[in-house]
Amino acid sequence: MSQNLPLLARYAEGLFWMARYLERVENMARLIDVTQSFESPGREAEAWYALIRINADEEAFAKRGLTADPDTVKRFYLLERDNPSSIPNSIDAARLNARTLRPLISTEMWMQLNMFHRDVAAITADQLEGDKLSRLCGMIKLGVQEHTGITEGTFFRDQGWCFYELGRLIERADQTTRLLDIRFHSLVPLGTEEHRVEEMTLWAGVLRAAAGYHAFRRVAPPGFTPQDVVRFLLTDTSFPRSVLLCVGQMEWLLGQLRSRYGLRGTVAALERTEEVRAAILSRPMERVIAEGLHEFLDGVQRDLILLAGEIGTAFFRDWRPLADDQQPAAAAVPTEGAASQAAVQGASGQAQTQSVIKPSVARRHEP
Amino acid sequence: MTLPIADPFDGYDSGQYFCELAADRGDDGGAIARLRAAISAIGLDALRARAAAAENDLINLGITFTVYSEASAIDRILPFDCIPRVLTATEWRHLEAGVKQRVAALNAFLHDIYHERKITKDNVVPADLVFTNPNYRPEMENFPVRFGTYVHICGIDIVRDQAGQFCVLEDNARTPSGVSYVVENRHVMLRTFPDLIAGMRLRPVDDYGQRLREAMTEIAPEGVDDPQVVLLSPGIYNSAYFEHVFLAREMGVPLVEGADLAVVNDRVWMRTTGAMRPVHTIYRRIGDDFLDPTVFRADSMLGVPGLIGAWRKGNVALANAVGTGVADDKAIYAYMPRIIRYYLDQDPILPIVETHICREHSGLQYTLDRLDQLVVKPVGESGGYGITIGPRASKAELEVARAALLKEPSNWISQPVIGLSVAPTLTEQGLRPRHLDLRPFAVTGRSTWVLPGGLSRVALKEGSLVVNSSQGGGSKDTWVLAED
Numbered sequence: 103m104s105q106n107l108p109l110l111a112r113y114a115e116g117l118f119w120m121a122r123y124l125e126r127v128e129n130m131a132r133l134i135d136v137t138q139s140f141e142s143p144g145r146e147a148e149a150w151y152a153l154i155r156i157n158a159d160e161e162a163f164a165k166r167g168l169t170a171d172p173d174t175v176k177r178f179y180l181l182e183r184d185n186p187s188s189i190p191n192s193i194d195a196a197r198l199n200a201r202t203l204r205p206l207i208s209t210e211m212w213m214q215l216n217m218f219h220r221d222v223a224a225i226t227a228d229q230l231e232g233d234k235l236s237r238l239c240g241m242i243k244l245g246v247q248e249h250t251g252i253t254e255g256t257f258f259r260d261q262g263w264c265f266y267e268l269g270r271l272i273e274r275a276d277q278t279t280r281l282l283d284i285r286f287h288s289l290v291p292l293g294t295e296e297h298r299v300e301e302m303t304l305w306a307g308v309l310r311a312a313a314g315y316h317a318f319r320r321v322a323p324p325g326f327t328p329q330d331v332v333r334f335l336l337t338d339t340s341f342p343r344s345v346l347l348c349v350g351q352m353e354w355l356l357g358q359l360r361s362r363y364g365l366r367g368t369v370a371a372l373e374r375t376e377e378v379r380a381a382i383l384s385r386p387m388e389r390v391i392a393e394g395l396h397e398f399l400d401g402v403q404r405d406l407i408l409l410a411g412e413i414g415t416a417f418f419r420d421w422r423p424l425a426d427d428q429q430p431a432a433a434a435v436p437t438e439g440a441a442s443q444a445a446v447q448g449a450s451g452q453a454q455t456q457s458v459i460k461p462s463v464a465r466r467h468e469p
Numbered sequence: 470m471t472l473p474i475a476d477p478f479d480g481y482d483s484g485q486y487f488c489e490l491a492a493d494r495g496d497d498g499g500a501i502a503r504l505r506a507a508i509s510a511i512g513l514d515a516l517r518a519r520a521a522a523a524e525n526d527l528i529n530l531g532i533t534f535t536v537y538s539e540a541s542a543i544d545r546i547l548p549f550d551c552i553p554r555v556l557t558a559t560e561w562r563h564l565e566a567g568v569k570q571r572v573a574a575l576n577a578f579l580h581d582i583y584h585e586r587k588i589t590k591d592n593v594v595p596a597d598l599v600f601t602n603p604n605y606r607p608e609m610e611n612f613p614v615r616f617g618t619y620v621h622i623c624g625i626d627i628v629r630d631q632a633g634q635f636c637v638l639e640d641n642a643r644t645p646s647g648v649s650y651v652v653e654n655r656h657v658m659l660r661t662f663p664d665l666i667a668g669m670r671l672r673p674v675d676d677y678g679q680r681l682r683e684a685m686t687e688i689a690p691e692g693v694d695d696p697q698v699v700l701l702s703p704g705i706y707n708s709a710y711f712e713h714v715f716l717a718r719e720m721g722v723p724l725v726e727g728a729d730l731a732v733v734n735d736r737v738w739m740r741t742t743g744a745m746r747p748v749h750t751i752y753r754r755i756g757d758d759f760l761d762p763t764v765f766r767a768d769s770m771l772g773v774p775g776l777i778g779a780w781r782k783g784n785v786a787l788a789n790a791v792g793t794g795v796a797d798d799k800a801i802y803a804y805m806p807r808i809i810r811y812y813l814d815q816d817p818i819l820p821i822v823e824t825h826i827c828r829e830h831s832g833l834q835y836t837l838d839r840l841d842q843l844v845v846k847p848v849g850e851s852g853g854y855g856i857t858i859g860p861r862a863s864k865a866e867l868e869v870a871r872a873a874l875l876k877e878p879s880n881w882i883s884q885p886v887i888g889l890s891v892a893p894t895l896t897e898q899g900l901r902p903r904h905l906d907l908r909p910f911a912v913t914g915r916s917t918w919v920l921p922g923g924l925s926r927v928a929l930k931e932g933s934l935v936v937n938s939s940q941g942g943g944s945k946d947t948w949v950l951a952e953d
Contacts, residue, residue, distance in 0.1 A: 108741040110729050201531075201705045204714040205724040209530065216531045261742060365743050417742045457704055457726055 107260055113206055114265040115418035115458045116199045121269035123196035123459075127189050128246035129277035133284065134179060135239040136311035140284075140304060141172070150175040156283045157187050176230045180238070183223075186461060189242060193222045198459040208256035211249065218245040261363040264355045268413060271355075275348035275378075276406050278335055279399040281312055305331045312343050332395065333387045345402065346382060349375050352409075367416030374409035378402060418458075474512030478505065481893055483902040487633040489554050489892035496559045500669060500950055507665050508552065513899055520551045520895055523661040532653050534938060535708040547650055548943030549657060550894045553665070554905065554925040558952045561672070564627065564635060564909060565919045567819030570809060572623050572911045575642055575796045577812035579619040583609045583792065593811050594804045598828070602801075604794030606757065608764060612781060614790050615688045616915050621788035622681070622752075623911045624648075624923075627819065629890035636820045636887075637805070638906065642797035643789060644754050647924040647944075648677060648910045649715035654946040670951040672921035677910070678719020681752070684914030685720070688786045689749040696749035698722045699739065701730070703755055703771045713754050720752075727755070732775030735782040750786040751776075757791050799848040799882050800826065822887055828879035836883040837874065843883040845870050858934065860886055889934055892945065894927055904928045906936050907947065922947035 133153060140149040151170040154163050159178075162185065168174050183190045197219045204212055222242065229238045250270075257263055305328055309315040312335060321338070322330050338344040353375050356368045381401060390398050483491070492502040508516070524546060527533075533544040556564070581588050582599050589596035599605060624645030626638040655674050659666060682698060689696030702713035704726045717724035723739065730748065731738050738745035753760065759769040761776040779785050795801065801808075803824040809817045825832040825843070836843055840859055847855040857870040874881050891902035909923030925945040926936035936942040 108723075108739070108743065108746045110723055110725065111740045111742050112726070112729055114742045198705065201710070204531075204711075205717040212531060213529050217529055265742075359742075363743070457728070 109261050109265075111418055112457055113203060113262060115414070115460070116203045117206075117262050117266040118269035118413070118418070119458055119460045120196050120199035120203060121266045122273040123192045123199070124246050124249055125270045125273035126277065127192045127196070128243050129274070129281070130179060130187075130189050130192070131239040131242035131246075132311045132313075133277075133281060134176070135236055135243075136281070136284065136307050138235055139307045139310075146172045152284050153179070156280045159185075159187055162187075173230070176235065177227065180225055180230055181227065190222055190225070193219050195459040202457050202459075206258075206262060208252070208258075210252050210256050214248055214252050218249065221245065261359060261365070264359050264363075265417070267355050268352055271348040271352050272406055272410055272413075274343060275345045276403055278312065278343050278345050278348075279402050279406075281308060282332060282335055283396060283399050284308065301328065302326070309334075314341055314343060317341055329387045329391055332391060336382050336387075346379065349378050365417070371409060371412040371416060374405065374412050378405045378409065381405060475514065475899070476509045477511070477513045477516050477895070477900045478509060478893065479513075479899055481900045481902065483891050485631060486888055486902060486904070487629055487631055487890040488902065489629070489890055489905065490552070494557055496557045497555065497950060498953070500557075501555055503668070504553070504555065504665060508900075511664070516551065516895060519661050520549075523551055523657050524549055526657055526660065527653070530653075531711065532649075533711055535706070535710070547938050548929060549654060550903075550927055550929075550943050550945045551658070551662060552893050552895060552900065553658065553946040553948045554892050554907075555948045555950065556907075556922060558950050560635075561921060561949045563818065564907075565921075567635070567637075567817075568623075568625055568909050568911050568919050569917045570813065570815065570818050571625060571637065571640065571805070572620060572913055572917050574805065574809040574812055575620050575623065575640065575793075576618055576913070578801075578808050579790070579793060579796050580614075580617050581812070582795065584611060588808070588811055591811075593807050594801070598800055598804075599795060602795045602798060604757070604792065604798060606792030606795075608777060608781075609790070609792040615691075615786065616913075618688065618913050618915075619790040619793050620796070621684055621688065621790075621913050623913070624908045625911070627907045627909065627923075628822075628887055629907075631888040631890075633890065634820070635907075636822050637802075638822060638887075639799070640797040640802065640805070641908070642793040643756065645908070645910065646709045646712050646754075647908055647926075648920065649712040650944050651910070651920065651922065651924050651947065652677060652719075653715070654944060658946045669948065672949040672951055674920060674922060677912075677920050678716065678721075680912050680918050680920075681716065682720040682722065684912050684918075685722075685750045685752055685786075685788060687914030688788060690783055690786060693749050697739075697747060698750045698752065699725045699730075699748050701725055701727065701751050701753040701755055701773075703727075703759070707754070709754065716752070722752075727769075727771045727773050730773045730776070732773060732779050735775070735779045735784055737773070737776065737779050737785045748785060750788065752788045757794065760787075760791065799846055800828070800879075803882060822884045825883045827874060827881040827883065832883070833874065833878045836881070837871065840867050840871060840874075842886070844886055845874065845881055845883045847880055848882060856935075858886065886934075892925075892927065894929065894943075894945075896929075896931075901931070903931070904934050904936070905945065921949040 133156070137149055137153050140152075147170050150172045153175055154160055154170065163170070163178065168178065178185055179188050181190065182188045183194065185191055197215055200207060200212055200215050222245070225238065228234070253266070257266070306315060309318050309331060314334065317340075318331065318334050322334065334341065335344055337346045339347055339350070341347060353372060356372050356375070359365045360368045490501060490505065492505055494501060511519070527546040527549060531544070533546050535544055578588065582605070588594050589599055620642040622645060624641040624647065626641065627635050628638050629635050652674050685698040686696055689698070698720065699722055700713055700717040700720065702710065702724055704710065707713070713724055725739055729739050731740065731745065733745075737748040737751070739748050755771050758766045760772045761774060762769045762772055763774045764777040765772075776785070777791070780787055780791075802821065803826050805821055806817045809815060825835050827833040827836055836845065841862070843859045845857045845859065857866060859867065862870065889904040889906065892905050893900040894903035905925050905927040907923050907925050910920045912918050912920070925947045926938070926942045927945055928934060928936045929941055929943045933941070
């Protein structure tokens with residue numbers, strides 16, 4: 103029965119982005135948490151600025167005339183609602199998408215997100231200090247995990263769920279590459295035994311941030327190297343946050359859309375997932391690291407952007423047929439009054455017709 | 470030591486007004502007295518705590534409407550008052566019959582003015598009042614709608630005067646809202662006050678969505694086996710968006726926005742992840758003006774280009790039909806008793822409030838002479854805007870109203886001040902009388918069904934008569950006692 107239920111293209115896109123934003127929030131909290139643990143005396147600013155770089159926010163940060171001290175970076179990501187890559191901004195976007203999706207998602211999903219949104223909007227500068235920061239990150243992670251659990255237990259598993267999962271997985275894969283990249287940006291010079299130990303401690307921190315430390319311990323050789331960590335986070339086939347596992351799940355979901363729901367247009371997206379896989383498996387990790395891990399991760403991130411584009415082109419983009427230049431010049435929106443038609447004004451005072459909340463430009467690195 | 474619990478009814482006095490929870494109605498089988506006793510048993514402090522929990526519930530659930538000011542949009546809940554309003558089975562039978570009669574008259578009137586125009590030819594209603602009305606739609610002339618139903622969803626605002634008599638204050642025949650609160654208020658009551666409902670035999674309100682879906686299926690173009698129904702909403706920035714979500718979910722149909730639909734070869738389609746799917750009935754929550762930019766406002770981005778063409782070809786049904794606004798206009802309202810008699814050959818079951826039509830010389834003169842005693846209302850407005858309540862207006866306000874009346878008399882009607890009934894409402898001081906109204910909802914496809922009860926809106930400010938949510942009104946759960 104459910105195979106035949108049509109899904110509005112707008113809903114598919116909204117689900118995709120709601121899931122992406124929430125996954126982004128969880129990972130951002132993980133990144134902030136691990137950055138705090140990377141702070142070493144005298145080099146705090148460096149550690150925090152790495153966060154700016156891996157999120158490709160150098161320009162946005164500079165434009166605001168901000169300086170890269172720890173407090174400013176923390177505020178930038180935890181308090182500033184108008185910063186598109188901040189946690190409050192992502193929660194806003196997730197909730198707005200959820201609002202358009204209310205006919206579709208479970209009441210419990212909506213209610214939790216509504217309450218989580220309220221908690222995040224209430225974060226104060228005080229919570230960013232000292233040991234409170236880690237607790238705050240924990241609260242945020244838990245909020246998303248609660249969402250994920252409620253979704254798992256209550257969300258109807260039709261094609262909409264596939265689009266939700268695709269959004270979540272693509273963001274997760276992207277975020278894992280960023281988490282790995284943070285080590286590149288705060289790499290300490292190798293050499294002495296003391297440095298080697300320090301280096302290993304930091305890599306263990308990366309693993310912990312990805313909730314993969316214990317799993318890694320089980321599968322890794324006793325005296326592990328950075329290559330082992332990189333290999334684990336990129337290629338392990340059982341670790342939930344590894345890039346290849348995410349890619350494999352996306353392939354399965356795309357296959358479901360085709361075979362179970364009869365959707366055409368998955369071919370181009372499947373070719374992209376194949377490319378991500380090939381890029382990751384084509385060279386030994388030792389070579390990848392030697393030739394430049396940062397550049398390599400940038401490449402994976404670009405491939406993921408292309409994959410999202412293919413999914414969008416196939417299933418989302420045709421929902422508004424008019425080309426931009428054919429849209430009526432001035433948008434008419436009803437105002438409160440006759441016939442109870444309410445304003446369609448957003449808080450900005452601008453006419454709102456965009457129904458799916460998504461980034462205006464894809465985030466990317468210019469290598 | 471245990472302190473005696475405070476009785477919430479201490480100090481309650483409804484004075485000259487009819488109290489909706491007075492225990493001496495006689496036809497309630499003692500239900501109201503039991504309810505009052507149960508409220509007293511809870512005590513004031515516990516009542517406050519539970520009322521707060523109920524409101525918190527509504528916030529968390531996002532059962533909100535949006536208030537727009539110049540710079541911001543704020544999600545608010547419709548304040549919920551936990552003391553229910555009770556209608557007896559006898560009262561409801563009377564109201565239900567009155568609402569059905571009115572809906573039948575509204576539909577007959579709309580059919581007539583868009584076809585033979587007998588009523589204006591017979592001078593029962595002045596022709597110019599109908600045909601120069603901005604809500605009259607020439608596009609509707611001689612266009613057949615199934616079962617002669619134009620107003621599929623109708624909300625009729627009813628008040629109760631000092632004698633307890635029900636009378637109609639206003640018809641809402643375009644896109645009336647508020648029904649979602651009727652159902653959600655009941656859910657909140659069941660969660661937070663199970664002890665008040667226990668043992669009461671109440672008419673359920675849960676099947677509104679199912680009834681609406683049935684009506685929408687009935688009105689679909691003939692020959693369609695399993696019609697696709699959709700709800701067309703202006704989107705998340707509309708203040709009634711929650712209600713649109715609620716109704717789409719209850720009906721089990723997609724909530725679409727204009728851009729989700731397309732008209733190809735005079736048929737309506739919706740854009741899905743796969744092929745375009747045909748659409749047969751549209752419950753639209755968008756005003757006529759915004760429905761189709763090729764016919765009405767060209768700058769509308771909410772509607773669907775070509776929709777009216779597809780409708781006129783008989784390929785899609787619209788609920789409500791286009792052009793119903795001419796029937797719920799405040800100017801036409803004054804003629805409703807005559808309209809009911811004209812088409813149905815019956816006396817009106819529910820009277821209207823005495824109304825003076827200022828476009829008529831005598832009505833204008835009457836109004837100007839007693840401005841300080843009358844309520845002056847603009848025709849064609851809704852939401853309680855532009856109203857001057859004579860006895861409460863300052864001299865300056867009365868002069869503003871007088872100038873407006875003289876400038877454009879046909880824009881105004883006036884009515885005596887009705888001593889609206891009151892019901893005990895939780896306030897800082899305990900339970901106090903607050904004025905309220907009732908908006909029952911009628912759904913009409915092949916025939917008319919009325920949701921038992923309706924939305925009871927209560928003016929939370931002491932002495933206030935304005936119940937609109939945009940102006941500080943709240944709502945109550947409305948109980949209709951079941952027949953024995």
